[in-house]
Amino acid sequence: MISFFPELEHSQNIFPQSARDLANGVIRPTAVEDDHNETFRRDIFYALKKEGLTSLMIPKEWGGKAAGSAAHYAVLSELSRASASYSITVGVHQMIQAAVLEYGSDEQKKNFLPGLVSGDLLGAFSLSEPGSGSDAASLVTSAKKVSDGYELNGTKTWCSNGSDADLFLVMARTGGPGSKGISAFLVSKDTPGFKIGKKEKKLGLKSSSLTELIFEQCHIPNARLLGMEGLGFNVALSQLDAGRIGIASTAIGLAQETLEVVWTEGTRKAFDFSEGQRAEWAQYFALLQSVFALLFLAATRKDQGLKVTSLASQCKLLASDLAMNMTSSAITTLGLAGLNPHLGIERMMRDAKALQIVEGTNQIQKLVLSRELDKMVQ
Numbered sequence: 001m002i003s004f005f006p007e008l009e010h011s012q013n014i015f016p017q018s019a020r021d022l023a024n025g026v027i028r029p030t031a032v033e034d035d036h037n038e039t040f041r042r043d044i045f046y047a048l049k050k051e052g053l054t055s056l057m058i059p060k061e062w063g064g065k066a067a068g069s070a071a072h073y074a075v076l077s078e079l080s081r082a083s084a085s086y087s088i089t090v091g092v093h094q095m096i097q098a099a100v101l102e103y104g105s106d107e108q109k110k111n112f113l114p115g116l117v118s119g120d121l122l123g124a125f126s127l128s129e130p131g132s133g134s135d136a137a138s139l140v141t142s143a144k145k146v147s148d149g150y151e152l153n154g155t156k157t158w159c160s161n162g163s164d165a166d167l168f169l170v171m172a173r174t175g176g177p178g179s180k181g182i183s184a185f186l187v188s189k190d191t192p193g194f195k196i197g198k199k200e201k202k203l204g205l206k207s208s209s210l211t212e213l214i215f216e217q218c219h220i221p222n223a224r225l226l227g228m229e230g231l232g233f234n235v236a237l238s239q240l241d242a243g244r245i246g247i248a249s250t251a252i253g254l255a256q257e258t259l260e261v262v263w264t265e266g267t268r269k270a271f272d273f274s275e276g277q278r279a280e281w282a283q284y285f286a287l288l289q290s291v292f293a294l295l296f297l298a299a300t301r302k303d304q305g306l307k308v309t310s311l312a313s314q315c316k317l318l319a320s321d322l323a324m325n326m327t328s329s330a331i332t333t334l335g336l337a338g339l340n341p342h343l344g345i346e347r348m349m350r351d352a353k354a355l356q357i358v359e360g361t362n363q364i365q366k367l368v369l370s371r372e373l374d375k376m377v378q
């Protein structure tokens with residue numbers, strides 16, 4: 001088994017090992033069927049939670065494992081090898097926990113962290129709207145101040161975990177145009193005036209639901225405002241760096257799995273694995289190891305409390321493009337076998353395509369990096 005996480009200390013390594021066991025034991029057996037039927041299994045999420053894998057970066061005082069970023073990202077990669085959808089679910093769930101931990105009042109932490117850590121509450125993150133994806137700061141869902149709280153009206157879109165989540169971190173407009181007019185709210189699934197809209201059909205990540213969220217005169221009490229009014233865009237951005245490293249980890253899992261499948265198939269006696277093909281996949285191995293090293297650097301810097309915006313964009317861009325190239329090349333190398341769902345490559349190719357878009361498209365990552373270069377070269 002190809003593994004890129006030997007750098008982890010033993011105490012952290014138990015988590016990726018346990019993720020690998022669960023990925024093989026409970027996710028992989030139904031991955032093809034669940035992709036086909038677009039099924040998410042809550043019992044799988046509970047199994048992951050039971051091993052502490054859904055709250056690895058949460059401090060022990062709140063019931064988490066305080067295991068650090070590298071262990072969390074290694075776990076996402078291991079899950080992704082069996083199904084990228086579960087890696088996405090856990091990654092998003094972690095973002096909500098981190099947002100409550102960073103911006104929540106004592107009361108909000110007490111109200112929500114125990115449920116998020118126990119897995120009773122599954123989290124979702126809702127920034128995108130039909131008219132604002134990349135340009136997220138132009139969102140129009142309104143949160144009008146009323147005497148004892150806010151009234152939300154509008155439609156959000158592309159919410160991962162949407163059909164299955166219990167607690168939604170929703171960004172809505174409380175003030176004027178631009179990012180400073182946005183606030184963040186913690187909205188429970190059963191809030192009157194809030195309903196889950198249509199479930200999107202999509203190419204990849206089919207076991208992770210993606211839905212609209214509809215707000216019609218939805219009353220949210222003051223106690224559900226996360227952070228201060230006008231801070232909502234900062235709340236969202238604060239989770240995006242971590243989220244992008246998470247997407248890179250998911251992509252690395254796909255790339256690792258693809259490399260292993262191709263090498264195993266290629267070296268079977270019946271397969272005519274040419275020297276040229278061996279060289280091509282040896283080169284992918286080197287590229288994959290280098291992207292992994294970058295991801296490990298990003299995780300380490302993040303745990304040191306350093307800003308990782310540029311590294312996170314680099315990881316997301318390189319890892320998802322690499323996963324896309326490798327899965328596509330794998331089908332070329334393996335021919336018809338590569339198109340058979342049971343080998344998993346065609347699913348991973350569809351998943352890799354979605355990873356190039358989620359958490360800011362790869363074009364947006366290039367914009368982030370261009371701005372970073374502007375600052376560096378003055």
Ligand SMILES: Cc1cc2nc3c(=O)[nH]c(=O)nc-3n(C[C@H](O)[C@H](O)[C@H](O)COP(=O)(O)OP(=O)(O)OC[C@H]3O[C@@H](n4cnc5c(N)ncnc54)[C@H](O)[C@@H]3O)c2cc1C
Nearest residue numbers: 125126127128133134158159160354357358359360361363
């Ligand atoms: C699988 C999946 C899960 C998702 N989950 C969530 C979620 O949980 N929560 C959430 O809030 N959102 C989620 N999203 C939404 C995601 O963040 C948006 O799809 C993404 O930000 C792109 O927005 P868009 O689809 O509206 O594309 P657009 O912004 O319309 O972009 C269309 C194209 O134009 C390019 N483009 C746009 N602006 C620029 C620019 N300035 N310079 C160069 N090129 C540009 C883009 O790169 C893209 O190629 C998810 C998306 C996917 C695919």
